Amino acid sequence: MDITALPSLSDFYEGADQWREVLSLLPVLVLLEVVLSADNAVALAAIARSGNAPERERLSLNIGITLALVLRIGLIVVAQWVLQHPWVQLVAAVYLMWLVFDHFWQRNHKEAEIESDDQDIKKMPRGLVKTVVLLAFTDLAFSIDSVAAAVAISDQVILIVTGAIIGIVALRFTSGLFIRWLDEYPRLETAGFLAVAFVALRLILHVVLPFLNQPDWLTLIVVLVFFSWGLSIKKTETMIDPPHAG
Template sequence: MDVTTLPSISDWFDGVDQWREVLALLPVLVVLELVLSADNAVALAAIARRCRGQERERVALNTGIALALALRIGLILVAQWVLQNPVVQLLAATYLLWLFIDHLRSQSPDQETSDDASAEDSAPASLARVIFLLAFTDLAFSIDSVAAAVAISDQFLLVITGAVIGIVALRFTSALFIRWIAMYPRLETAGFLAVGFVSLRLFIHVLRPELHQPDWFTLVVVTALFSWGLSRRQLISAPGSDHAG
């Protein structure tokens, strides 16, 4: 989801700066990370599955998420500059749009065959590419959760703590979605449709900030997409469905 999803939360905690009060916000920040990262987790799971092997998936997730954590902390430290710089937000929106379009292209039989051959012929290069894709995909998604977290509190240590806990949870959520993608054939497409929707909302937020995007509409759309994604389960487990955990 994007930065416009939960603006009302900022009002609830406006002016809360005392540590004993701010520490009480840590569960809120963690939940915020998890709620805003559902589509992120599906995208990361789909990217990790390109490794075509349980062990490589695990290595890619562990390394990619570690790199993503470093990038998130850097984003938090320069959050105010990023949020005031529409070019950065446009780049993030463009990247998410590219992910969505790339997923659509990969659905063609010829492209899937090409991807499989590439993964088998050059596994080390593929692993490095997957790691960087995981890290920068999380960075693009992080603009919304970091924006919401910084709006709740200006205590950077607290925000970073919430981000660390959130990204550790994201690691295990992504591993769960790897298994679910194998079980639910629609889930990957639903996740990338959510990615495309997030990209569109971010474009609108940057280019037409005067247009009001209702919070409930985003929640309804994303909930509907994931409900559709989980609506059909494969009766027979596909080979290789035992993935990273």
């Protein structure tokens, strides 16, 4: 999700035609971006985390999210074209659903391997280039609907680009935070991908049934419920760092 997808703030946006007025909204934009990008951040954290090396994770996040910013700005430029071709949003929704199915299939496959072989199975880390591309296009899929909605609400490119930059900065920090939390909260990754699935289904309904009213506050509540459940259980210290035998 993205702050610019909230039509309830459109009255503020329409009056923000000067930098002073835009800057006065930045604290609100930052706060809402952090909350609304949680599902996106968990998906990106899970993709970056597959390398299991902190330096590699930071490098892939930095490069991938920088590329994502370039793609978001490019999307803003062609947003009117996206509005005229709803199938682009449908492709984005299908991609997000593929991410969800691939995540749960990979997890179940790994659990089955561990049960059948009592050895320490180490997964080969995904290549840096592939990780960066996945990060950038995953963010793009999340952004298609929200950027199109923002352009439909307002033609103020400065405000839309400002929102995109704030979103990317917030996403970088929340993704890094979620990488650490994924090791501490066993339910968080599942909660994040359930939220991704919900956003994808919402986008499909928007394309197939455009007349159906989908209030943004409902999406926000559903996502908050998922993440409240995901953060409800934390691993104990003994689970994270078991004592060594004498």
